[in-house]
Amino acid sequence: MSIPLLELRNITKVFRIGGGLGLFSTRTIKAVDSVSFTMPADKPVIVALVGESGSGKTTIARMILGLLKPTSGDILYRGRSVSQWLKENRLEYYKEVQPIFQDPYSIYNPFYRIDRVLKMTIRKFKLASSEQEAEKMIVEAMREVGLRPEDLLGRYPHQLSGGERQRFMLVRILLIKPRLIVADEPVSMIDVSLRAIFLDHLLSLRDKLGTSCLYITHDLNTASYVADSIIVLCHGRVVEDGSANEVISDPLHPYTKLLLTSLPVPDPRQRWGEEIDLSTLETFEKIKAEKGCVFHARCPYATDECRERAPPLIEAKPGRRVACFLYTS
Amino acid sequence: MKSLLQVKDLKVYYKSIWGDFKSVDGVTFEVYENEVFGIAGESGCGKSSLVDGILRLVAPPGYIAGGEVIFEGVDLLKIPEKELRRIRWTKLAYIPQGAMNSLNPVIRIEEQIIDAILDHKQMSKRKSRQLALSALKSVGLPVEVMQMYPHELSGGMKQRVIIAMAIALKPRLVVADEPTTALDVVIQRGILQLLRRLKEDYGMTVIMVSHDMAAHAQVADRIAIMYAGKIVEIGFVYDVFEDPLHPYTKGLISAIPSIGRKYVKGIPGLPPSPLNWPAGCRFHPRCTYATDVCRSVEPPMREVSPGHFVSCHLYGEKA
Numbered sequence: 119m120s121i122p123l124l125e126l127r128n129i130t131k132v133f134r135i136g137g138g139l140g141l142f143s144t145r146t147i148k149a150v151d152s153v154s155f156t157m158p159a160d161k162p163v164i165v166a167l168v169g170e171s172g173s174g175k176t177t178i179a180r181m182i183l184g185l186l187k188p189t190s191g192d193i194l195y196r197g198r199s200v201s202q203w204l205k206e207n208r209l210e211y212y213k214e215v216q217p218i219f220q221d222p223y224s225i226y227n228p229f230y231r232i233d234r235v236l237k238m239t240i241r242k243f244k245l246a247s248s249e250q251e252a253e254k255m256i257v258e259a260m261r262e263v264g265l266r267p268e269d270l271l272g273r274y275p276h277q278l279s280g281g282e283r284q285r286f287m288l289v290r291i292l293l294i295k296p297r298l299i300v301a302d303e304p305v306s307m308i309d310v311s312l313r314a315i316f317l318d319h320l321l322s323l324r325d326k327l328g329t330s331c332l333y334i335t336h337d338l339n340t341a342s343y344v345a346d347s348i349i350v351l352c353h354g355r356v357v358e359d360g361s362a363n364e365v366i367s368d369p370l371h372p373y374t375k376l377l378l379t380s381l382p383v384p385d386p387r388q389r390w391g392e393e394i395d396l397s398t399l400e401t402f403e404k405i406k407a408e409k410g411c412v413f414h415a416r417c418p419y420a421t422d423e424c425r426e427r428a429p430p431l432i433e434a435k436p437g438r439r440v441a442c443f444l445y446t447s
Numbered sequence: 448m449k450s451l452l453q454v455k456d457l458k459v460y461y462k463s464i465w466g467d468f469k470s471v472d473g474v475t476f477e478v479y480e481n482e483v484f485g486i487a488g489e490s491g492c493g494k495s496s497l498v499d500g501i502l503r504l505v506a507p508p509g510y511i512a513g514g515e516v517i518f519e520g521v522d523l524l525k526i527p528e529k530e531l532r533r534i535r536w537t538k539l540a541y542i543p544q545g546a547m548n549s550l551n552p553v554i555r556i557e558e559q560i561i562d563a564i565l566d567h568k569q570m571s572k573r574k575s576r577q578l579a580l581s582a583l584k585s586v587g588l589p590v591e592v593m594q595m596y597p598h599e600l601s602g603g604m605k606q607r608v609i610i611a612m613a614i615a616l617k618p619r620l621v622v623a624d625e626p627t628t629a630l631d632v633v634i635q636r637g638i639l640q641l642l643r644r645l646k647e648d649y650g651m652t653v654i655m656v657s658h659d660m661a662a663h664a665q666v667a668d669r670i671a672i673m674y675a676g677k678i679v680e681i682g683f684v685y686d687v688f689e690d691p692l693h694p695y696t697k698g699l700i701s702a703i704p705s706i707g708r709k710y711v712k713g714i715p716g717l718p719p720s721p722l723n724w725p726a727g728c729r730f731h732p733r734c735t736y737a738t739d740v741c742r743s744v745e746p747p748m749r750e751v752s753p754g755h756f757v758s759c760h761l762y763g764e765k766a
Contacts, residue, residue, distance in 0.1 A: 170633075279491075279717055279718070282717065309658070309718070310658065311698060311713055312714070314712055315715070336632070338632075338706065339703075339705050376633060377633070380632045381706065382639065383664065386685050388664075394633075395587070396586065396641065
């Protein structure tokens with residue numbers, strides 16, 4: 119097999135919490151626990167990393183982007199570790215790996231016009247040879263994502279709507295043409311009517327420019343719409359992965375099943391059947407178990423073994439990994 | 448169906464140096480007894496301002512520029528503040544957006560609920576404690592929660608404490624503004640089912656404001672669609688989802704990415720600004736059916752089929 123585009127090998131991230139200056143810190147939290155997965159290099163793909171709050175998905179994104187260092191494990195981009203890339207070819211790494219963040223309101227410097235963000239990008243990555251060429255590139259990229267340059271250039275970020283700001287992030291992507299986008303909840307703050315349009319842009323980036331994307335989300339609905347494959351995270355661990363169609367139509371892990379049955383269907387004729395018992399919704403014990411399977415406290419199938427030992431991530435079917443004792447025997 | 452709340456031509460404006468932001472610009476609807484009434488729309492369409500208007504919570508620079516809110520025969524916008532206070536909580540409760548973060552972090556849950564009860568109705572402490580307990584029970588929280596502090600609870604549990612506070616005095620109408628945003632899907636489902644139960648088990652009337660059409664599909668009996676400070680369509684939830692009339696509603700419904708749905712399409716263009724709404728129909732710049740009349744004349748609200756109202760020139764002749 120050829121060298122993958124991105125490979126996470128047993129990534130673990132431990133945060134210390136509490137205590138000033140770290141002097142009194144007694145508690146640690148394993149935000150990401152031995153996570154491994156790969157994204158292929160031979161064809162562009164959109165991989166969805168799906169998890170609820172506290173699942174460690176944003177921490178993983180930040181480690182891939184070099185904003186956080188893993189406590190242990192390796193992240194390899196095209197066969198070389200990210201830390202090495204950042205030490206030796208920082209600019210080159212960011213030319214190839216670009217983020218799209220969740221909150222389009224907080225990423226812009228409010229004192230600079232939007233043009234400057236784009237021009238700086240062009241200058242930094244040496245994308246154009248002249249000022250005119252730079253301007254032409256900006257105008258073309260804006261038209262591509264449905265923004266009118268004549269209306270929007272020269273504006274300050276606060277004069278733009280959330281949808282426009284998030285599209286300016288796409289303009290940046292179109293200018294830089296990275297090979298991999300790490301998109302952390304890119305549509306959760308934009309309106310439904312514009313969401314599908316943004317997701318279609320991710321699809322066309324994949325198909326036209328060959329850009330791969332790690333699409334990080336809590337929302338299985340949008341994941342099923344854009345992703346080729348889905349990785350399900352629960353409390354810092356991968357509990358299941360596989361092709362998007364299979365994970366959605368035939369979920370293996372009880373956690374994935376719970377997520378899928380909890381999704382509200384936008385059709386009043388398909389309402390939830392039985393009510394979920396509110397008293398079992400959340401327990402006082404930390405929902406994440408200290409030992410054993412991360413999901414055992416909420417799992418209807420949990421046995422003593424699940425409470426004692428963490429199930430390994432095994433290949434249950436070709437191309438389908440699951441971490442659950444239901445599939446080990 | 449008996450009417451419980453009538454909102455007539457309500458206008459909520461915000462003063463600014465550029466002029467008035469007309470967030471809610473002439474909204475009329477009626478809520479019946481014992482129903483879940485959903486108000487849907489995207490950010491900036493005026494949903495939250497509408498709620499503020501109904502509950503008379505608009506704070507400066509905002510002001511009520513006109514209209515009536517009739518609840519049980521009285522206009523909430525005209526009665527003295529003191530009388531309004533008597534109605535709030537006992538008859539009309541409110542679950543604000545992001546309410547779970549409004550609990551006082553240094554006071555036990557028990558005291559917070561009891562304070563809220565005693566603040567609005569005179570009774571013995573013992574009686575109020577009983578009410579607090581039964582409210583907690585009805586939202587599925589165990590007794591232990593009474594003695595806990597907010598930080599010991601998860602987001603979903605805090606949201607349920609807020610709902611317990613709101614229903615402790617058995618109000619007739621509960622208004623919930625975005626009750627499930629920022630909660631995980633499984634918890635979301637629990638909260639939505641709980642709102643539905645307020646209607647079914649406790650006979651309350653619920654107004655739920657949410658941007659999430661799927662949430663409305665799951666719990667609402669009737670639904671109003673807001674766009675640019677106006678209601679563009681009102682109807683029974685089945686009618687609106689199966690036979691949406693307004694082009695905006697149609698677009699909104701087909702824009703929801705959902706499992707098993709192959710065809711998803713966004714609405715091109717961007718929502719307009721409340722400072723300067725488009726003339727005529729406010730949706731016309733984004734509407735594929737727009738004609739000259741749409742660009743100049745504001746379409747009136749028409750009843751196209753029983754209980755199904757729309758404000759769109761496409762339905763002019765049928766009325």
